[in-house]
Amino acid sequence: MSDTRRSPFARPRTEDGPRASFRQLLPFLLEHRGVLVAVAVLSVVEAVATLVQPLLIGEVIGRVETGAALGWLLWGLVGFVLFSSAVGAYQHFLLQKTGTAVVYSSRRRLISRILHLPVREFDARRTGDLVSRVGSDTTLLYAVLTQGLADSVGNALLFVGALIAMAFIDPVLLLAIVGVLAVSAASVGLLSGRIRAASAAQQEAVGALASGVERAIGSIRTVRAAGATDREEEAVGAMATDAYRAGIRVAKASALVVPVAGIALQASILVVLGVGGMRVASGALSIASLVTFVMFLFLLVMPLASAFGAIASVGQALGALGRIQEVLDLPTEDADDRVAADASPVEGAPAIAFRDVRFSYPAAAVAAREEAAQRAQVAHLELADAPAGDGEVLRGVSFDVPRGARIALVGPSGAGKSTILSLVERFYDPTGGAILLDGVDIRDVARERLRASFGYVEQDAPTLAGTLADNLRLASPDASDADCDRVLRAVNLGDVVDRGPLGIDTPVGEDGVMLSGGERQRLAIARALLAAAPILLLDESTSSLDGANEQRMREAIDAVAAGRTLIVIAHRLSTVVDSDAIVVLERGRVIGIGTHSELVRDVPLYRDLAKHQLLV
Structure with a gap:
């Protein structure tokens, strides 16, 4: 499939993707050091029991040749076989359990970091890619423990023990196979780098695919209505092809490891049979010693094969770990907060005050907004405000919101209204100026307390999968059923x-699909009302309501607004006419503040908006 079929919304990526080192893998393993020590001990015990078996077999063959009685040897051999098998089975269980625990702990760590990332990271990244890192990337860490790394101590003992035993049996025969094994080990070492790079690229491709699927499914109604199902299938299919091709590259690199181990074993056997046969014929070596040597050869090659497999699996895991570590290394939302303790409110200060606030969205967030505009969807409506010509969304905005007042923000689309509420909630911080809460810079207020002061209703009124009560209790987990029922009926959701x-x-x-647009909006308002925060931030909260429900909603808001402060982004004239003050914005600047009658008289833009009932 040609590149022309690639989705236009797929982000470019590097060929190798983020890289990680083995040192960065250690913290994930050391969390389970107790179990890993037990696995290592069991591995040593199993190795010792396995090393004894060729010696017993050689002794059995020797006694058979001389006609001597076997005595306890046969039963001892059976006992060692059963014992090593039982130890190996329990060790395997511990490895599987620990591998699952490593995946679990890495997912918990990654989920915790993702949910505490700054909002700008979500604006700049694809949701599906983040989901892929939690799902498929963490799964690859499982292979690190289950494919030879954790039992490396036992394998090393097995390798060294077999090597020593073979040296005692016949040093000449041992030297004949060392060269073969050295070449094999060097070949696998060279392949490991290719495996890691190919695995990182594969995980990047899988992340892009997950993002494409999430985008297509999340907007399936729009896709169907636009007759774009086949085009979306082609675009997402192109991403699947990329993931497939990346997987093939991993398979090619990994597949070379398997024949290297096989060739090493076969070549070693051929050397042993050829050279060993000549030494038996010359009388330098007995048949029993040759058989014992061959058995030790298998024990020597087994750890090598396990090590080769571990190199391949660790290479893939490090490729995935690079993507995991990339997110874990991102600073959390409050990493750079300067607040040490909440500052005391200033008596008589306005509830909220903007002082010459300037703001520009980061370049990555602007790119994400433009990408959303390409597909005629706005994934993050706080980015709906278009930057001014110089890149600034807000340019020197100043106004006060007195405590207990109702302030309306009006202006054309892209004037900066939604951005103002995003800054109040500290989804972003101003690039200039300051925002004050009760006279205190909001950057000096702990985020938890700051956001507890606000009841925020977003423009797109997101609804969480679950029940009505689940949505209401998102901000009020201890609310009673009666309280939930009361606010639902107050917003006409009875x-x-x-x-x-x-x-x-x-x-x-899912996403409130069983509710209408107006019902989702009313549910979001009910959630804010239930939280009973002292300040309500309403972003065009009645835009999806008909006249009757809008009136009911206004009555509910009026009732709960008594003694509270409101900042309302107005969509309809009826929302603003009874406001204590109206702030008119245009291209990131305040061009007028006053009552409805004052602005109609003095501000031409507001007069024009009012003439069109503010439906912009």
């Missing part, structure tokens, strides 16, 4: 509660 026998436990479906 009919949804009464649709079936489950009441507030009625499922809403």
